[in-house]
Amino acid sequence: MNDIRKDFPILETGVVYLDSAATSLRPRQVVDAEREYYEVYNANIERGVYELSERASEEYELAHEKVAKLLGVKREEIVFTKNTTEAINLIALGLEWENGDNIVTTLVEHHSNYLPWLRIGERYGVEVRKVRPKEDGTFELSDFEKVIDEKTKIVAVNHVSNVLGTVSPLEEIVEIAHKKGALVLADGAQSAPHLKVNLKEIGVDFFAASGHKMLGPTGTGVLYIKEDHFDLFHPPFLGGGVIDAVYEDSYTLTHPFERFEAGTPNIAGGIGLGVAAEYLMKVGLERIEEHERKLTGMLIEGLLSLGATVFGPHDPEKKTGVVPFEVPGMPPHQVAMLLWEMGKIAVRSGLHCAHPLHRYILKRDRGTVRASFYLYSTEEDVEVLLSTLKDLMG
Numbered sequence: 001m002n003d004i005r006k007d008f009p010i011l012e013t014g015v016v017y018l019d020s021a022a023t024s025l026r027p028r029q030v031v032d033a034e035r036e037y038y039e040v041y042n043a044n045i046e047r048g049v050y051e052l053s054e055r056a057s058e059e060y061e062l063a064h065e066k067v068a069k070l071l072g073v074k075r076e077e078i079v080f081t082k083n084t085t086e087a088i089n090l091i092a093l094g095l096e097w098e099n100g101d102n103i104v105t106t107l108v109e110h111h112s113n114y115l116p117w118l119r120i121g122e123r124y125g126v127e128v129r130k131v132r133p134k135e136d137g138t139f140e141l142s143d144f145e146k147v148i149d150e151k152t153k154i155v156a157v158n159h160v161s162n163v164l165g166t167v168s169p170l171e172e173i174v175e176i177a178h179k180k181g182a183l184v185l186a187d188g189a190q191s192a193p194h195l196k197v198n199l200k201e202i203g204v205d206f207f208a209a210s211g212h213k214m215l216g217p218t219g220t221g222v223l224y225i226k227e228d229h230f231d232l233f234h235p236p237f238l239g240g241g242v243i244d245a246v247y248e249d250s251y252t253l254t255h256p257f258e259r260f261e262a263g264t265p266n267i268a269g270g271i272g273l274g275v276a277a278e279y280l281m282k283v284g285l286e287r288i289e290e291h292e293r294k295l296t297g298m299l300i301e302g303l304l305s306l307g308a309t310v311f312g313p314h315d316p317e318k319k320t321g322v323v324p325f326e327v328p329g330m331p332p333h334q335v336a337m338l339l340w341e342m343g344k345i346a347v348r349s350g351l352h353c354a355h356p357l358h359r360y361i362l363k364r365d366r367g368t369v370r371a372s373f374y375l376y377s378t379e380e381d382v383e384v385l386l387s388t389l390k391d392l393m394g
Contacts, residue, residue: 001283001287001288001291001375001377004283007027007029008026009028015346016381017346018345018377019347019371019372020193020213020374020377021162021370024374025374025376027215027276029275029279030275030276033274033275037059037268037271041055042056044264045057045265045267060265060271061075063271063273063274063277064270066274067222067273069281070277070281071192074227076227078222078224079222079225080222080223080261080270081220081221081223081260082219082220082221083210083220084110084112084113084188084189084208084209087222088112088113088116088156088185090237090260091185091206091223092116093236094235094236095153095232096232096233097126097153098153099125101152102128103120103153103156104130104144104147104148104152104154104157104177105128105129105156106132106133106157107130107361108158108161108354108357109157109356113158113187113208117156126153129152130356131143131144131147132360136164137161137163137164137313137361138166139168141169141173141176144173144176145176149180150180152177152182153183154183154184155182155185156185157170157185157186158187158189159187159188159191159195159197160190160195160322161312161322161357162190163311163312163358163370164319164322164324164357165296165312165319165321165323165372166312166318167318167320170202170204174204175203178203184206185207185208186202186206186207186208188208188209189213190213190320190322192213192222193215194288194289194320194374195285195320196285197285205226209222210222211272211276214276214277215280216275216276217269217272219266220269223260225256225257225260230257230259231256237262237263238251240262240263241254241261241263242259242261288375291375291377293316294316295373295377295382296316296320296322297316299323299385299386300314300316303386306389306390306393307328308325308326308389308393309325309328310323310325311325311368322370322371323370324370325368325370326364327389327392331366335347335349336349339389342392345388347370347371348370349368349369350366350367352367352368371385
């Protein structure tokens, strides 16, 4: 994968970037696409009858098509958002809640797939049921079977943990949920960038992802809504672009997927996200997954040999390129700070927006140090990290 590093100018600064689970780097192609929009055909989309607007509209629409292709779905099922958080909240706020409904989520979730459901529980008196993982962060399917019933409105679960890198058995969870008539929302922020994802095969009803974690611009996100479900809920935001007609006391909504993109969107960002999706498909997600798995195994083996504690599964076949660890006797933030000062190594430290996981499962109130890979990461990056940690640990 070393041949693609030339596409990422920031790597020329000498940084050892191991924080891709927080945000990915951007290739020149994405940056150039955004710049071209602003410099060459800057205009608002839809209804403009002049050339600049027509091109902007076409490029923005094409971006939706590229993302749909990446995820194995129809263009009409793709909504652009500003991030995963907004996408999940759109679903939570748009569903109709009834007395007696319940929600099933897990203690492994990022706050963005946890807090919205707690708020729904508080607002509507809906019960929020939490599935506890095993000690290594993986799930027993029987635990989902115990809590999903005929009154479960939705099951909200991560596809890949942002802390542990563990991959949830989504297809099996979907099967369990659908048998009880429940919907399934998957937080795909950590899977869409790293795994070959075909949402039709997985069978989820909703899927949320962030553009900035998959080579795209910040402020971009994706929400997949299965075409059968657009009429299940109402868009929580109304305004320009979501209606066909407005009368004195009423209105009619426009096409289903457009209902959820109210107002002027992040046009340049959306176009850049389309280019990012195209880039990922060209490289190949299977190739990326294999590359990250190799680096993950190398890092876990090295950390254990140094005496560090590695959380989650130690088998790289059971996870993506996310490796949380602890250096004995040193706070996570101190480790991260020293890695930067000693080797210009960028890692993340703390609770990673997953307080319940750290507090109740990992038993680490101060959090962990997290190294995370992507397609531009190298074996040399791993060697530098391990060498610096060895010096740091004395």
